[in-house]
Amino acid sequence: MGNIKALEWRYATKKFDAEKILPKDKLEVLKQAFNLTATSYGLQPIKMVVVHDKELQARLKAHSYNQDQVSTASHLLVICIEDKIDPDFIEQYFKRVKHIRETPEEVLKPFKNFLMDDFKAKPKDEITRWAVNQAYLSLGTLLTVCATEEIDACPMEGFEPEKYDELLNLDRYNLKSVLALPVGYRAKDDMFSSFKKVRRPLEEVIIEID
Numbered sequence: 001m002g003n004i005k006a007l008e009w010r011y012a013t014k015k016f017d018a019e020k021i022l023p024k025d026k027l028e029v030l031k032q033a034f035n036l037t038a039t040s041y042g043l044q045p046i047k048m049v050v051v052h053d054k055e056l057q058a059r060l061k062a063h064s065y066n067q068d069q070v071s072t073a074s075h076l077l078v079i080c081i082e083d084k085i086d087p088d089f090i091e092q093y094f095k096r097v098k099h100i101r102e103t104p105e106e107v108l109k110p111f112k113n114f115l116m117d118d119f120k121a122k123p124k125d126e127i128t129r130w131a132v133n134q135a136y137l138s139l140g141t142l143l144t145v146c147a148t149e150e151i152d153a154c155p156m157e158g159f160e161p162e163k164y165d166e167l168l169n170l171d172r173y174n175l176k177s178v179l180a181l182p183v184g185y186r187a188k189d190d191m192f193s194s195f196k197k198v199r200r201p202l203e204e205v206i207i208e209i210d
Contacts, residue, residue, distance in 0.1 A: 001148065001150065003144075003148065006144075006147040006148045006150075007144070007147050008197065009147060009150070010143065010146065010147035010152075010153070011192060011193060011195070011197075012153075012154045012155065012192070013069065013152040013153060013154045013182070013184075013186050013190060013192070013193070014069065014154070014190055014192045015068065015069075015072070015186065015187040015189065015190035015192075016068075016069060016072040016073045016074070016152065016182065016184045016185065016186065016187055016190075017072075017184065017185050017186065017187045017188070018071075018072040020074065020184060020185040021074045021184070022074040022075055022151065022183060022184055022185075026149055026151055027050070027075065029145065029149055030077070030142060030145060030146070030149075030151070030183065031048070031050070033141055033142060033145040034048045034077075034079075034138055034141070034142060036141075037137055037138040037140075037141040037142075038137055038141070039134045039137060039138075040130065040133070040134060041093075041115060042093070043085075043089075043090070043093050043115075043134075044093075044134075045081055045082045045085050045089075045130075045131040045134055046079060046080065046081055046082070046131065046134050046135050046138055047080050047082070047173070047175055048077055048078065048079055048080070048138070049077070049078040049080060049168055049170075049175075049177075050075055050076075050077055051075065051076040051077075051078065051168075052074070052075050052076075054071070056167065056168075057070055057071045057073070057076050058071045059167055060076065060159070060163075060164060060167060060180075063159055063160040063163035063164060063167070064156065064158060064159040064160075064180065065158050065159070067156065067158065067159075069154045069156070069182040070156075070159075070180065070182055072182075072184075073154070073182030073183055073184040074183060074184030074185065075182075075183050075184065076180060076181070076182050076183075077142070077180070077181040077182075077183060078164060078168065078177050078179070078180050078181075079135045079138055079139060079177070079178055079179040079180075079181065080135070080170060080173075080175040080176060080177050080178060081128065081131035081132060081134070081135055081175065081176055081178055082131060082174060082175065083174045083175060083176050084174045085119065085127050085131065086119075087116055087119075087120070090112070090115050090116055090119060091112075094108050094112045132178055135178040135179055136179070139155055139179050139181065142181060143155060143181075146183060151183055151184070151185075152183065152184055152185050152186045153181055153182065153183045154181070154182050155179065155180075155181055156179065156180040156181065156182070157179060157180075159177075159180050161176065161177045161178065164177040164180070165177055
């Protein structure tokens, strides 16, 4: 399936087949895709929690405005942001760069100093907003990969983050939940799967400057 066909095939799945479980290799693709997503400066201030405990999914549903997708999906992916983005977090990034690319310290130092100073000057709420933007970038990547892999998904903002944080014990990981993405396979009787896509005409959303 080509990319455009895959994107035409995908939709926000409203009803999952609770009996169909995502194979391990498909789940691994989603994990890798999440890790390879673009993030600002390459800092990756995000992590993903993979939930496959049906009892826990049912409890999370109660804090997702009782949306069935949360409990009936094969897996529930919860995209989170780091709650503590400090000099040590940035330092760890540059250690990875140095280890993986073998980049000399003198080459890395100017950029590292810039980031250290830049983040030190930002208030926490601004850093949080920046991190949340990175979570949305990863959601876009996951939705596209789901489409190409013929995995059904339903992107969700409609849940209570504080309750998710509590039930998933995210405090111990210094994380806060931002987005939820139930994944699996659509139920045969999900009427939304046959609906035509409603999009503005291409000429209304694309501006070409020659």
